[in-house]
Amino acid sequence: MKRRRDGFTLIELIAAMAVLGVAMATVTLALHVLYRVDTRVRDSLAWQANLDRFTVAFRRDAHEAEEAQLPPAKGPAKNPDELLLRMPQSTSISYVLGSRSIDRMVRQGDKLLSRESFRLPAASAQWNVTTNSGVTKVTLRLLPLGPATDGLHQRREESVSAVTRLFRVQAGKKVG
Numbered sequence: 001m002k003r004r005r006d007g008f009t010l011i012e013l014i015a016a017m018a019v020l021g022v023a024m025a026t027v028t029l030a031l032h033v034l035y036r037v038d039t040r041v042r043d044s045l046a047w048q049a050n051l052d053r054f055t056v057a058f059r060r061d062a063h064e065a066e067e068a069q070l071p072p073a074k075g076p077a078k079n080p081d082e083l084l085l086r087m088p089q090s091t092s093i094s095y096v097l098g099s100r101s102i103d104r105m106v107r108q109g110d111k112l113l114s115r116e117s118f119r120l121p122a123a124s125a126q127w128n129v130t131t132n133s134g135v136t137k138v139t140l141r142l143l144p145l146g147p148a149t150d151g152l153h154q155r156r157e158e159s160v161s162a163v164t165r166l167f168r169v170q171a172g173k174k175v176g
Contacts, residue, residue, distance in 0.1 A: 046119075047119070047120075047121050050118050050119050050120075051118075051158065051160075053118060054102060054104075054118040054160070055160050057104060057116070057118075058095065058104075058140070058160055058162060059160075059162040061085055061087075061093045061104075061162075062085060062138050062162030062163065062164050063162060063163065063164070063165075064087060064088070065085035065086060065087055065093070065164045065165065066086050066087065066088060066164070066165060067085070067086040067136070067164065068083065068084070068085050068086075068129050068136050068138045068164050069083075069084050069086075069129065070082070070083060070084070070127055070129055071084060080127060081096060081097040081127075082094055082095065082096045082097070082127075083095040083127045083129070083138065083140075085138075085164070089108075090108060090109060091106065091107070091108045091113075092106075092107050092108075093105070093106050093107075094107070095127075095140075097125045097127070098117075098120075100119065100120050100122075101117045101118060101119050101120055102117070102118045102120060102125070102140075103115060103116070103117050103118075104116045104117075104118070120142065121142075121144070122144070122145040123142040123143055123144050123145055123158075124142070124143045124145060125140060125141070125142050125143075126140070126141045126143070127139070127140055128140075128141065135163055135164075135165075136163065136164040136165070137161060137162070137163050137164075138161065138162050138163075138164065139159060139160070139161040140159070140160045140161075141157065141158070141159050142157065142158040142159070143157050144156070144157065
């Protein structure tokens with residue numbers, strides 16, 4: 001006569017624990033990958049929102065500017081890191097390229113009225129000012145550094161352009 005068993009053997013318990021361990025490792029890896037993707041998407045969205053904020057401010061400033069100029073480059077760099085926009089009423093706005101940001105400073109004479117900073121991704125930035133038939137065009141080019149893709153998004157060159165003196169003040173109204 002056979003005896004009835006009420007429990008599990010040690011081998012059965014070890015096999016069940018191994019299966020559960022593999023399942024937990026798989027879930028942990030999936031959660032880690034999801035976290036990394038979420039971080040990259042958030043960074044990408046934040047960068048795009050920052051670029052949009054910069055574009056609005058830059059174009060508004062350039063359109064109202066009477067003159068745009070690139071002061072001579074400082075140090076060993078060949079490209080200037082500052083753009084100076086001369087505004088009406090002795091106001092000037094300078095955009096200074098930093099290692100990971102662009103700083104916008106509004107001055108009236110020597111007095112600093114406001115300062116704003118726009119975060120950049122790892123990119124090489126370059127100002128360009130061209131004048132053709134009395135029209136001055138100001139362009140900022142952002143060239144990505146590092147690999148062409150980050151595994152999620154294709155990195156591409158960004159360019160922001162604006163024309164100075166687009167708005168002229170006549171009798172207190174802006175006319176395009």
